[in-house]
Amino acid sequence: MSQAADPAAGPAVGIVANPLAGKDIRRLTSGATPISDAVKIGAIRRAVVGAIEGGAERVLISGDRARLGERALAGWEVPGSVEVAEPHGWHTGRDSQLAAAQFRDEGVGAIVALGGDGTQRDVATGWREAPLVPLAVGTNNVFPIQTEATVAGFAAGAVASGHADAAEVTWQAKIIDITTEGIQRAEMALVDVCLVRGAFVGARAIWDLGSVSEIVAAIAEPDSVGLAAIAAAVAPVGRMESGGVHVGLGCASANARDVQSCRHIRAAVMPGAYSDIDIAHCERLRFGQPVTLSGPGVLTLDGEREIVLGRGERADATVNPDGPYVIDVGAAVAAAQQRRYPFGSAVAGR
Amino acid sequence: MDPSPETLLDLHRRMVRIRHFEEAAGRLAEQNRLPGFLHLYVGEEAVAAGVCANLDDDDQISSTHRGHGHLVAKGGDYSGMMAELMGKATGYCGGKGGSMHICDLDLGMLGANGIVGGGVPIAVGAGFANKYRGSDRVSVVFFGDGASNIGAFHEAANMAAALSLPVLFVCENNEYGEFTPRDRTMAITDVVDRAAGYGMPGAIVDGMDVVAVWEAANEAVSRARRGEGPSFIEAKTYRFYNHHGVQTLGMKYRSDDELEQWKQRDPIELFEDRLATAGVLDADGAQAAHDAAEADIEAAIAFAEESPLPDPDNLLVDVYTPAAYSGAIS
Numbered sequence: 176m177s178q179a180a181d182p183a184a185g186p187a188v189g190i191v192a193n194p195l196a197g198k199d200i201r202r203l204t205s206g207a208t209p210i211s212d213a214v215k216i217g218a219i220r221r222a223v224v225g226a227i228e229g230g231a232e233r234v235l236i237s238g239d240r241a242r243l244g245e246r247a248l249a250g251w252e253v254p255g256s257v258e259v260a261e262p263h264g265w266h267t268g269r270d271s272q273l274a275a276a277q278f279r280d281e282g283v284g285a286i287v288a289l290g291g292d293g294t295q296r297d298v299a300t301g302w303r304e305a306p307l308v309p310l311a312v313g314t315n316n317v318f319p320i321q322t323e324a325t326v327a328g329f330a331a332g333a334v335a336s337g338h339a340d341a342a343e344v345t346w347q348a349k350i351i352d353i354t355t356e357g358i359q360r361a362e363m364a365l366v367d368v369c370l371v372r373g374a375f376v377g378a379r380a381i382w383d384l385g386s387v388s389e390i391v392a393a394i395a396e397p398d399s400v401g402l403a404a405i406a407a408a409v410a411p412v413g414r415m416e417s418g419g420v421h422v423g424l425g426c427a428s429a430n431a432r433d434v435q436s437c438r439h440i441r442a443a444v445m446p447g448a449y450s451d452i453d454i455a456h457c458e459r460l461r462f463g464q465p466v467t468l469s470g471p472g473v474l475t476l477d478g479e480r481e482i483v484l485g486r487g488e489r490a491d492a493t494v495n496p497d498g499p500y501v502i503d504v505g506a507a508v509a510a511a512q513q514r515r516y517p518f519g520s521a522v523a524g525r
Numbered sequence: 526m527d528p529s530p531e532t533l534l535d536l537h538r539r540m541v542r543i544r545h546f547e548e549a550a551g552r553l554a555e556q557n558r559l560p561g562f563l564h565l566y567v568g569e570e571a572v573a574a575g576v577c578a579n580l581d582d583d584d585q586i587s588s589t590h591r592g593h594g595h596l597v598a599k600g601g602d603y604s605g606m607m608a609e610l611m612g613k614a615t616g617y618c619g620g621k622g623g624s625m626h627i628c629d630l631d632l633g634m635l636g637a638n639g640i641v642g643g644g645v646p647i648a649v650g651a652g653f654a655n656k657y658r659g660s661d662r663v664s665v666v667f668f669g670d671g672a673s674n675i676g677a678f679h680e681a682a683n684m685a686a687a688l689s690l691p692v693l694f695v696c697e698n699n700e701y702g703e704f705t706p707r708d709r710t711m712a713i714t715d716v717v718d719r720a721a722g723y724g725m726p727g728a729i730v731d732g733m734d735v736v737a738v739w740e741a742a743n744e745a746v747s748r749a750r751r752g753e754g755p756s757f758i759e760a761k762t763y764r765f766y767n768h769h770g771v772q773t774l775g776m777k778y779r780s781d782d783e784l785e786q787w788k789q790r791d792p793i794e795l796f797e798d799r800l801a802t803a804g805v806l807d808a809d810g811a812q813a814a815h816d817a818a819e820a821d822i823e824a825a826i827a828f829a830e831e832s833p834l835p836d837p838d839n840l841l842v843d844v845y846t847p848a849a850y851s852g853a854i855s
Binding site for chain 1: 526529543708713715718720721726727728729730731734736737739740741744745748756758761786799802803804805837
């Protein structure tokens with residue numbers, strides 16, 4: 176693959192597919208849907224078709240150990256210039272982060288990211304303001320959308336090629352930045368950051384809600400599933416609304432500032448599971464207003480245990496307005512179709 | 526969600542005991558003090574330890590040609606194991622089985638198995654018996670990525686799911702079937718993709734993270750005990766030594782870089798770092814566990830070397846059941 180951005184190479188769409196999405200322990204704990212490689216390979220292929228149809232002249236697919244891209248292209252007369260990037264070899268979400276950064280550097284105009292909330296977070300970590308179609312192909316899908324990969328690819332192709340005006344068909348997502356003294360690399364979340372008791376990341380996903388003590392959510396919509404659903408039950412915040420929400424759990428804990436304000440709720444804490452939750456306190460957050468989360472404990476980013484905080488270690492979680500530019504698939508397709516196929520454009524004699 | 530401090534120390538001890546047994550066996554083989562083939566489990570310790578720490582003595586496991594780690598994790602006796610590896614009469618199988626056939630029915634270890642995939646129907650059979658008898662025992666089968674291509678695996682997986690048997694399938698995906706990379710023999714990357722085809726839930730875990738394995742096995746074993754049927758765990762792992770023995774045979778079927786990258790994630794070193802951070806076990810405590818294992822293995826080696834070879838008069842003992850041997854069945 177070429178290493179430098181080359182505008183002359185024409186509009187490009189990047190496809191990031193996470194081989195690990197949809198395969199974690201939540202299939203054992205709550206019957207979450209298993210997402211096989213075959214599902215991802217089919218989605219990549221359909222997104223390629225859509226991207227080229229939408230106006231992309233090049234499609235770049237993230238490389239990975241599972242060779243999803245190569246397998247999507249195998250035995251297929253690809254309808255355009257499609258390349259699979261060299262894998263980065265981490266065999267973790269970091270591969271998706273590096274792929275997104277690489278696509279930015281190579282002049283890609285829009286990304287289609289196939290995965291759940293974790294995969295979308297990885298893309299945003301690699302390319303914060305990526306023009307993005309977040310396509311739900313994972314376990315828990317608060318941030319990504321459910322749509323057909325073909326039109327998801329088309330929308331990305333339309334934005335990358337200018338057939339749809341990015342300013343008109345995208346909206347900027349929020350992001351939760353994590354800053355700690357010990358962590359050099361940028362860490363962030365798109366939906367929620369939580370502090371859970373414990374000292375190990377283990378199988379990463381969380382399913383024992385008794386261990387959660389605090390939640391900072393940028394998106395807490397009533398139909399969310401996951402930790403955001405807990406915040407949504409007491410203080411909903413839409414994805415396009417300003418700010419976020421901070422919730423403390425456990426009325427018997429130090430979080431209980433005022434017993435009178437304690438609330439008992441039930442919420443869909445992961446696909447296939449509702450839990451009883453005691454809400455000790457809840458406050459709205461402005462953009463830029465940090466919440467300090469104190470160890471010992473583990474920080475979850477969009478539902479996955481990622482960062483271990485030792486005793487005395489602290490992290491600030493701050494909801495900010497400058498995340499990825501999410502492409503509205505319907506609006507992008509409509510804009511491109513109207514621009515490309517105006518009235519009177521029928522080919523005579525056909 | 527974390528295991529208790531006692532469980533964390535138990536996981537560490539199990540892994541350390543596997544590592545020291547295997548390193549010692551490797552050294553002995555290099556010195557030609559062990560006969561026969563030797564398939565070492567070094568690098569994969571987190572899988573056996575994380576799974577077996579969820580099992581009771583009367584739960585069963587079936588194992589593979591790379592089976593020492595499974596038995597050590599299940600509580601196997603170093604001396605009986607080492608004597609068996611040396612072909613001595615005091616060994617687990619009277620010195621006649623060797624590395625690939627060790628079993629200990631008292632610990633529910635139904636046997637290592639020289640036949641790739643051969644252990645799968647054995648564990649499923651045990652699962653059938655456990656359910657038929659109404660016990661709450663769980664059986665676990667350890668097998669490799671290559672074994673998942675064998676017919677016996679597919680028949681047994683189908684039966685376990687169809688009859689909703691209390692069986693846990695643990696695929697140790699170390700990326701190579703003997704000397705052949707997985708992608709040369711399979712069109713899928715994740716063996717767990719097959720689980721859905723049989724109608725059982727499956728998950729991938731980091732096989733170098735013993736807590737991750739423990740958590741997944743804890744869920745899967747609980748499911749089985751509750752009567753919810755079989756589960757499938759695919760542990761992504763890697764063997765640090767060759768397919769058999771310690772040295773490579775000069776076949777560059779995997780790169781030094783790849784090996785080094787995996788060694789950076791040595792499951793014992795990773796865990797010791799995290800135990801120290803968590804304040805559960807400091808460096809001195811970890812070293813004490815290593816020293817204890819090393820002392821035990823030295824004693825086991827001395828026991829095995831001093832033990833006699835099997836008596837030639839017993840050549841046919843254990844070959845047939847006693848009844849058949851005496852001619853009672855005719």
